[in-house]
Amino acid sequence: MNKLLETTKNYPMTEIWNDSCSVQELKYCIENGGVGATTNPVIVLNVLKKELPLWEEQLKGIIKDKPHATEDEIAWDMIKLLGKTASKELLPIFNQTNGKQGRISFQTNAKFYRNKDLLLSHAIELASTVENSQIKAPTSKAGVEAFEEMTYQGISINATVSFTVAQAIAVAEAVERGLARRIKEGLSIDTMNPVCTIMAGRVDDYLKKDCKEKGILIEPEILEWAGVAVVKNAYRIYQEKGYRTTLLVAAYRNPYHWNQFIGGKIVLTIPYDWQLKYNSSCYEITSTIDSPINAVYLQQLKQLEEFNRAYLPNGLTLDEFEHYGAFLDTMNQFLNGYDELCKLIRKYMVI
Template identity: 65%
Template structure:
């Protein structure tokens, strides 16, 4: 039996999602037990590049039928079309679980990361694309405000651009406020499924870049556990406080980002390439939910100020979220990726005009 299918069969509380809206990759994942998927402009760009022959006709028709549209208009329509196509694969699971699984995440425009109202408005637009949609937005100061309002409006959120325990707590508290407002007004919450991402690999990347830039010598292996340690700390807090948000592990860089969370009530959103590697591996599938990162590793990591900011409950205040190094690096990549998506579409528009 392939390892990811074995993971979810042995421990159904541990969900696997496909970290892409590629229909081909999602079908591979679903055939092996995956129950969700995600999109963002960078992912859509990659799907278009890898599967251009499948989508070029749709893109050309969209441009031809809407001659007054900008590349931004076309980009967002393509994001919706590609995401909607992938969502069909997940729809049976969505109905079987009454909305608890089988969702695909659409991401709000990264340009809105500092504007709560724009994120909420865009979330309301994106949630209408498919019945089994979920909405991603960055866990910035404005994002935390937006998550409460989105939740109140019945939107299942997926907090992204998130790397720290303090962000995870702020997200969960915002969701709790939104859910409580709905309950107070007699509005249903039974089909909602909020999640909070922690981008473990991107945190590891940030710490590696930080020690390199500061000429700090550390044992390289400990940095492979930094994101794992942060998620396990946040997970313990979530379980103790009984938050109604589920943690989600993203940005895979090593096998620990899978193995260390087997058995936890958690979501693992795994890129196709890592899925193939994991499925062909010989790792033993064992429950690691109650295992902690070794104390010696934590002690060494705690000598790094950037790790302390990520690991401690009060490591960052909400105003600092969007200034943390991993956040700035990731939001810039998302912004640049969106620009690259628009550039790709522009080449089709100019060709069609010519």
């Protein structure tokens, strides 16, 4: 049995999602126990580049049918189209689980990360794209404020651009407020499935970069565990507090980002290439979610200021979320990726 399928069979609380809206990749994931998928402009750009022959005529058709549309409008039409197409693969799971699984995430415009109202209005628009939608927004100060309102509106959120325990707690508390408002007004929350991402691999990336820039010498293997330590600390707090939001692990860089969370009530959003690597590995499938981080490694990590900002529940204030180094690096990548998507579309418009 493939390792991911064995993971989901033995530990059904541990969900596997496909970190792409490619139908071919999603089908493989579902065959291996996958129950969700995600998109963002960078993912859509990569899928279009890889599968352009499959989408080129539809792109041309949208441009022809909308002679007055901007490249931004066409870009979002393509994002919705790819998401809609992939969502059909998940719809049976969505129906079977009453909305608790089988969702596909659409990401709000990264340019809105400082504006709660723009994030909310775009979330409402994207949520109407398909019935099994989940809506991503960055975990900035405005994003946290928007998550409460999205939840109140009945939208299942997926907090992204998130790297720290402080962000994860702020998201969970915002969702709890939104859910409480719905319950108070007699509105159902039965089908809602909020999740909060921690981009574990990007925590590692940022700390490696920070150590290099500061001339800090540390064993390379220790930095491979930083993101795992952050997720495990957030997971412990989530269980203690009884939050109704589920943690989601993203940004895969090593085996630990999968095999250290087996057995937990957690979502693992895994890119296709890492799914292949994990499935061909020889790791034993056993519950590891409660396995502690090597004490020596954790002690060394706690010597790093930027690790503590990610690891400690009060490591960042709400106002500091969007200024943390990993947030800045990732937001710039998302913004640049969106620009690249528009450039790709522009080639079909300016002819």
